[in-house]
Amino acid sequence: MGIRRGATVEEAVMNVRRRRRHRADILNEIEADITELKENLCPSTEDRSMWRRGSGYKTSFSTNETWRILRVNYTQCSWSRSVWFPQATPKFLFIVWLAMLNRLSTMDRISSWSRGVDETCVLCKCAPETKNHLFFGCSFSSQLWEYLVKGILGSAYTNDWNAVVLLITDQSMERKKLFCIRYAFQAAVHALWRERNKIKHDDKPLPLPVLQKLVEKGVRNKLSLMRIKGGKGMQRVLQYWFGARL
Numbered sequence: 001m002g003i004r005r006g007a008t009v010e011e012a013v014m015n016v017r018r019r020r021r022h023r024a025d026i027l028n029e030i031e032a033d034i035t036e037l038k039e040n041l042c043p044s045t046e047d048r049s050m051w052r053r054g055s056g057y058k059t060s061f062s063t064n065e066t067w068r069i070l071r072v073n074y075t076q077c078s079w080s081r082s083v084w085f086p087q088a089t090p091k092f093l094f095i096v097w098l099a100m101l102n103r104l105s106t107m108d109r110i111s112s113w114s115r116g117v118d119e120t121c122v123l124c125k126c127a128p129e130t131k132n133h134l135f136f137g138c139s140f141s142s143q144l145w146e147y148l149v150k151g152i153l154g155s156a157y158t159n160d161w162n163a164v165v166l167l168i169t170d171q172s173m174e175r176k177k178l179f180c181i182r183y184a185f186q187a188a189v190h191a192l193w194r195e196r197n198k199i200k201h202d203d204k205p206l207p208l209p210v211l212q213k214l215v216e217k218g219v220r221n222k223l224s225l226m227r228i229k230g231g232k233g234m235q236r237v238l239q240y241w242f243g244a245r246l
C-alpha cells in the first residue's frame with residue numbers, strides 16, 4: 001500500500017495513493033477507510049488527543065468508564081457477599097468458598113478420578129461422603145450444626161445444604177441474627193472438614209461434645225469482638241447469642 005510500518009495516521013492519510021484493487025479484502029477496506037478519513041479532514045482545525053469512553057470520544061479521561069470498557073461483565077454471584085464478608089475468618093471462608101463451588105475433595109469427587117476408593121463418610125460411617133452429606137446431612141455433622149443454630153433458627157432450622165445457603169443469603173434477616181448464622185456456618189464447615197481430614201490421616205478426631213463446645217466458644221469469641229467493632233445493630237450480638245442457646 002506504500003505505507004511504512006511506523007507511519008502515523010497523518011502520514012498514511014496524506015501520502016497514500018489510490019492504487020488498483022488489492023487481492024486481499026482487508027487491504028481494500030483499509031484503503032477505503034483512509035480515503036473516507038481524507039475526505040473528512042478539516043485542515044484548518046488543530047488536532048486533539050481524544051480518549052475513547054463509554055459515552056463516546058472525549059478530551060478528558062475517566063478511569064471508571066475505561067475500566068467498564070475493558071472488563072468482561074459476568075452475572076453476579078448470589079452468595080458471594082454471604083461468604084466474603086469483611087469480618088469473616090480467612091481460613092474458614094476459604095474452605096466455605098471451596099464447598100460452595102463443590103471443589104472440596106469429598107469422596108464422591110475423588111472416586112470420579114480414582115476408581116475403587118472407599119466412599120463411606122468417616123464421620124458417621126454409614127453413608128457415601130458427598131458435600132451435601134458432610135454439610136450437614138450426616139448424623140455427626142448435623143448435631144454440631146443443630147447445637148450452634150437451632151436456638152436461633154427455631155422452626156426455620158434445616159440441615160439441608162441448599163436451604164442453609166438460602167438462609168445465609170437472606171438479606172431481610174436482622175443483622176445480628178444473619179451474622180451469627182453466617183459465622184456459625186463458616187466455623188462449622190471448617191471444623192467438620194478439619195475433623196474429617198484428621199480421620200483420613202489416621203489422627204484422632206475430637207469427641208462430638210468437645211467439638212461442639214470448641215466451635216461454639218470460637219463463635220462466642222468472635223461475637224465478643226464484634227460487639228466492639230461491629231457497629232450499628234451489633235452492640236448486643238453476644239447477649240443475642242447467649243439468649244438463643246438451648
Ligand SMILES: [Zn+2]
Nearest residue numbers: 121123124138
Ligand atoms: Zn456421615
